[in-house]
Amino acid sequence: MTRRTKAWWFRAGVAIGMVMLTAAALRLWTRYPGDVDPVGGGFALVGTVLAVISWWQAQRVADTDVQAAGILLARRVLTEERAQRAQLLGGKGSDVVIDVDFFFRPTGGSLSAPPSGTLTQVADYFRGLREPRRFVIAGVAGSGKTVLAIELVLKLLAGRQPDDRVPVRISATSIDPDVPVRTMLARHLTATYGLKPVMARTLVAAEKILPVVDGLDEVDETDEPGYGSRAARVLRALEDYEHGPDRCSLIVTCRTGQYDALVADRAVPRGVVRVDVGTVTSDKAWRFIQAVTDQEDPDRWRPVLDALTRDGHVLADALGTPWRLTLAVSVYEERDPLTGRYVRSPEVLTEFADQSSVREHLLGLFIPARLAAAAPAGKGPTAERTHAWLAVLAGYLRGNVGRPPFHGRVLSGTDLVLHQLWPLAGDRPRVVGALVALATCLPGVGVVVALAVLAVSQVHIVDGRLTGAAVGALMLLLLPGVVAVGLLLEPFRAWREVWSTADEAGFRRLRRVRDRRKAVVDGVLAALGGCLAGAAVVMEFGTALPLWVPVVFGLLFGIGMATGRGGQNGDGGSWDGADPRAIIRGDVVSTLVAALTFGPGFGFILGIWFAELLDGLSVATAATGSAVFGMSLVASWSPLLARRYLGFLLSTRGRLPWRLGRFLHRCYDAGLLRISGVAYQFRHRELQDYLAEHPLPPKNATNDQINAHTGIR
Template sequence: MNRRKAGWLWAFVCVVAVATVAAWGLQGLKRGDVDPVGAAFAFAGLVVAGWSGWLSWQGLRHQESDAVAMAGRLAQAVLRAETDARAQLLGGDGTTIDVRFGFRPAAARDAAGAALEGRLSEVVSYYRQLRPGRLVITGAPGSGKTVLALELLLALLEERKPEDPVPVRLPLASWDTLPVAHPGTGPSMSAGTALDPGEAVQVIRAWVCRHLSRYRISPTTAEALMDAGLILPVLDGLDEMDAGDTPGYGSRARQALDVLNAFQRGRAKAGLVLTCRSGQYRALEALEVWAKDAVRVEISQISPDQARLFIQRRVGSTPRWQGVLETLGRAPSSPLARALSTPWRLTVAVTVHEQRDLTGAYLHSPQDLLGPALGTDRAIRDYLLELFLQDATARHRNQRGGTYTPAQVRAWLGVLAAYLNTNAVTGRTVAGRTLSGTDLVLHELWPLAGSRPRIVHAALLAVMPLGVTALYLWTDGPTLLTGLFIALALLIFGLTWSVAWPEPSWAAEVWLRTPQDRRTTGYRIQLWLVNRFAPGFWGLGRCGWGSGVRGACVISPCFCVPAAGPRLCPGVWAGSCVGPPMPVCSAVLASPTSSAIANSRTGSLTHQPPLRAVVLRLDTPSGCAARAKAGTLDTKGRQPQRAAVRPDSSGAARAWAGASLAR
């Protein structure tokens, strides 16, 4: 069930509920008990307030904005986010290794302006010479492809002019708008079928626009930026789109290249930056598939002299590293030199061996790298990965201020690796979708726990209407309203169970990403309700006090909280439409105007605590602890991304972490 159909269904439920409650409030009233003037003014105020609120919302959604100004705001947001990402990748003081790369000609259709060689410090000037601006960065695992792309992205942002496009990094593993990206969903494209440029633009446009929500960009603004050519996609991890190391012709990587080759702006190819492991890219080239009208460069390994220079820049002339420096200079083909030939492992080696405890003592000695137990480059790699895990868990605190232990992280990574490995081997299908063997998305991880979370979640949401039914049976006996709530409980259970693979709404991604965002959104909703429904409370009086309190405190969460599970927007809409108007209708229809004027202070009833539950706590339909796509895995409120991994047959945490981090 798509979002539009779900929204209309919830709207229908709310209209029926309001009509039923209005009829319930009218029953039993004697002629003359209702002041027609007061009722007319109250209902007119409600209608006008609701209509003006709807128009305001539509105006905010579809307002025209200056694309150049919005691109400037987006550039600042991307710069802040990617600067933090760079600090996390490099660690320590953020010193980079000036890696070299060389031009690798394709079989045909290379972009013009490519130099034979380049280096990280000159990557911006290298890219600006390309016509069109399409660059493919390849290299071995851990060679620094992501760092090179990040340096290019940050340099382009720092030198950006107002009319220049904004580079935005997107993980290719999250590209689920590809044709046949998920069997049974989305557009289809048979093998060998050329994609129309217009279709390619729409496929990329939909994915990029959804990704821009993490920067608080509305869908309308994102589409305007894409249409104006003010977005430069920096596509990270073509090799991470498939579980195997040798992508075939039916792979997602091949489909992605087909779409990118058809991606144009006007008559020219659209600019982009792409990263991929060399082995996977060569496998695609063997299938006669490559990035057309682009320049492919390959990052070279770090020489022992480069490694020595980097260590000296980071730590100085310290005796602790003297043995390592001498080994690199004396034996350039030693296991240590081979192990430190990639930027990732070299950076990890320096970072973890420079960590100190509270007394100032170093936690690890670089001389351990020369021990007999580390006689192979593979042993050194595993040793560095173990130290990296310990260092990462010690430096990063969770939301409660504590730290996780390496054993906990290893166990969790092992469970995720085993889950992905099982999906890749068996190809099992749940609710019409084949489970991914490469992607980790919080709101799509519920099959990890089986069907029990879905049953519990649906049952808990249905309990609220049943609880209200019990309350009314206890106070008023069987009525038409109790029957409505029983039907509502069954409807909620069925809807929650039927929506197995929901997509988080744009509002959830933008307004609910951090605790501060959720608090602010809750206050905004309450203020909006006070502003929009205050005219209706003009008719609230003493005779309607009881039903007003009961409706506000009991009926509103009954509609609002269950609706917030499958969809945030319909949930807030239902709560705001059914919650406040319900006590208003009951009170206005049962009270004279004079009493309403005397008790106008009762407008404070619109501050309903249950409404805050909608925005302060969102459960996915699976019952997972993640807050849809707005959830976080760290303590800084960053949106989680799809992480592509290649666990080996053992499902070990090392294999999982190594494949995920050594990019």
């Protein structure tokens, strides 16, 4: 169901609820008259409505406060980027950064820069540039471009003033050059950092966002992108994104070869400072290894350290980037969980003849080494299964690079977003999602059909007139009947709606103070209406039920209305720290809570009416049937994402784990994946490419060779 359709149904429900509430209040007033002034009651009602409208307007004004929104966004960006920095640097020695040399190359205007510098000097130099500040971080694969971008974001946030722009890192592969940059940034702020759409649009319109586009080299499958490449189109879209009369400030990371090709075709932004990331020198590699390895046993790494300082040795180039150096340390610092002895000897690295052999060797052992370090007791899937499952995902991402748009959307070549992974199985998840929608709507439709048959069977004509009870039952069936028709249409909508509007914005989680207040207000109003309607029904028909029964079910009705409204509102963002599982989890939880509260509450109120109007229908049976109808209604109109994700899991049996989110988060905890917003990404593109090329884990022959050197310590 689209957002517009849901909004229409919500407004219709509010209007019907107001009519029922007014009718219940008038009925109680006429049946139990008292010293109540109707004029005063009317003024009180109008005052309450005006107070609610004033509160809502105050909330809208607060959401458009640029400085407050900027502070909120900066705090959330800082929290997430700190977590990603720690994850990329690894658990042991996580504070140790290989501070390689950086070479500044201004490319236009009166820009000037020192010839080289360190990490701290890069941040200071960027902060000292005149507007627009434009950086391109270039380097070879594994040189630490993403780490530098994160460090730059953290240092800019550390000294940020209230009016400064907020640096926001975004994956280049998630940028659609055909979508305006302003729209793309607003969606990214909503989906990744949980900002309300009005708040995100306000920040973008006020030009308070500094885009940090990470991984421009990953948007094309060629090593020499030209003027017509997608990377060039992304750069042109950013070039057209203006801040007032000036070009926008931005930071871009890209591999050296790809950026040189774009420069040759004049497809790069103007007035930028290019920062080339240098290689790891032997002395810095030596210091890094000594800093992160066991100081009580320095001789273990002595052969490798000697090889790094030897002219012409293959390791000087093979371990010449921070990624490869970190990879080697991760593999050869693995210990046996029982004895504490090292599983491998670094001396093996000195026996390879070329860089590709070192690369294949380290990547083949990276997964078992990281899993052993994260879970020494061996809990979770084995290294072989982990390798096979990650290889399926890596192959899917590789296939997305250069792939034509899938149902009108360009698929990412790096991002693993849980609710957007279903194209891996083709259109089968859409079919399964439609079948799930059909299965959830049938119970509700069956209840309406049964009530309609019972009501029609009791229609009797006496003296040319229909009995009042039968007419009342048929009139009461009008609204559930219309809803039942809508439920039957839901499977067709589930199939027709290829991309849910909610997958761009996520779902609102009741974490912020304003959201909690809004949920409380919605719940209180709905609970009062439910209690009043239930009490009116009890008093009208004179049932033997005590008054606390309608109060309880009215409260359930209110909780369900508030939860369902918050959970199905696509206007909010899901921000739960560094946990991309929050969107699917929030969808499922909000649907279950709404179904288990709204269903019984709605069923009680509606069931009593039918029990009194239809002969032979007890209150318990009517309330139970109506509760089933309410739960079916909530489950059928739940957001598309959970149904599509369930269809994806069912369609990939045998290829991926059933609890895919839990598996991916375990891989994140083990250092195999990283998190960017609401997406998982492979720790490094080299690891992703390796898994795509090697769907099966390496055989034990390599380990047999290694075991010959493991007799030490």
